[in-house]
Amino acid sequence: MPSRDPLPPLSCLRAFEAAARNASFTQAGSELHLTQSAISRQIKRLEGDLGRPLFERHHDGLRMTPAGEHYFRIVQGVLRELRDETARLRRRSGERQLTLASSPTIASIWLARQLPDFQHAHPDIEIRILTVEDPHRLDLAEFDLGIYYHVPNEVDPPGLNAEAIFDHEEVAAVCSPVYLERQGGVRDPSDLLAHHTLMVVEDHYHDWLTWETWYRELAFDWHPPAHTLRANSFQLLMNATLAGQGVTLGWTRLLAAELDQGTLVRAMPASLPSRGRLSLLMPRHRHLSEPMRAFREWVLSPSA
Template identity: 35%
Template sequence: MSRLPPLPWLQAFETAARTLSFTAAGQELGVTQAAISQRVRLLEDRLGQKLFVRHPRSLGLTPAGQAWLPCLQDAFTRLVEGTDEVFGGASEAPVTLRTTPVIQQNWLALRLPAFQRDCPDIALRLVSALWPDDFGPEGADIEIRYGRGDWPGMEAVSLGDDAMLPVCAPSLAQAIRAPTDLAGHTLLHAVGFAAGWPSWLERFGPAGLESRCAALTCDSQVMTLALAAQGAGVALTHQRLAEGRGDLVAPLSLALPTAERFWLVRPTRGEARSDTVRLWEWLVASLDEEAA
């Protein structure tokens, strides 16, 4: 067995030691606090020594942890430098942009052709993420996340105010003139959003309406919108994602405001590459133009 512990364990220790918080380390690495705690415990078991002093409301380093942290950070730095030297440097690598599939299809796809015309020399790599744990600065230069924009160690620019509204195929919309007309139709639910059909129905629908509707739950908005476009039901989606789609219409102009929205996000730690800065500035400028 190799004496070198697995890299995720080492990353968990370095990040937790630097932030002195398992919660902050989990947010930075895009995993849960419990995952960081587990990795650190496995690392301590492998090394045979405690690395942290765990207090009820704080975290500290043991003498062993204090002594080992600079060595580990130096090793990570040397690994980055060696990778750049052998493989041509980070400047030649594509800029990685990570976001959900629904944003890629319904927001980015409408804007990237213009970016490619304006910046043809920048290589771009798109990465899909679905669940909150899929996100994090590790492995991505820029992200578009969904939430409240309060991620530690991250700069966040809002894509704009948003609201949730029902959408369906044009053929289905003809029979939906009021919330009560949803009775008998299938409501397409996408998990992972604070504002969903229950919130919308509580605000706009009469009591008991949800029980008079069939339900189909999907793990992404991509699938709910695809089903809605095929006439399989009514989806509840973000207003900005429904704009510009010819296969979907909003039969009811009843939009539910939500505190959550989409955000353009990048890490504040470390110096960003020039191509990453150019993509960030282009996206921010496009948002400003749209807002104007």
């Protein structure tokens, strides 16, 4: 009689890893394009195969059992190595391709302006851009290098090293000239809160710099603004700012072209040094291909 296969099905392991990482069957299903019930069935099948529970089901969510926590660390490591090696082998036929991950805002406002210079210097490298808003959701096997704002020791995506692209940057209140023509100038910080529309990002990843933080660190009196436009997309709010709909916090080096061209202007002269730096994110333990080395050298050079 043949012995039972010692390895569980890959589909069960992927479902378990996603459910454990997200602490949710529903979010795991969304990530893997499966229903919540399908994830639940895969987990039950895995638990039956192992002969022990991996999760404790509570009314307020999932918690891993001690066995589940130990198994999760092993499964996550194995799947990561499998993804990396699969991606490496797939790239063998196209070793001149470079996949860059970035947020939609950085990709559209800054990276798209810079890439022509790199492509002119390296015409043999094929560029692919992957836009993901939150670097914590990056799959390390799907990209070569990332460009994101990074706050050292506070917002550290797992498995990635960060090198600052900008050595210094200021955060200022910016708007379009059209907005100032229509609404009038901003007299002072109090006037901005009382009579102007503030763009507010509802995104946990950007919580390291909010309007309230900006005001308090500049020693301005703060109270909730009278008018806001809120969205969970900084790119959407930046497009609305360029269209004249309000005032947003903007990173001056990131928006240098818009400020130089006059499509954006400072609503007030005050600015705050940015704790977050535009940074190059590199997967740890990844062999640097020639395109990766070329891009790293280019983007970290002072002229980039």
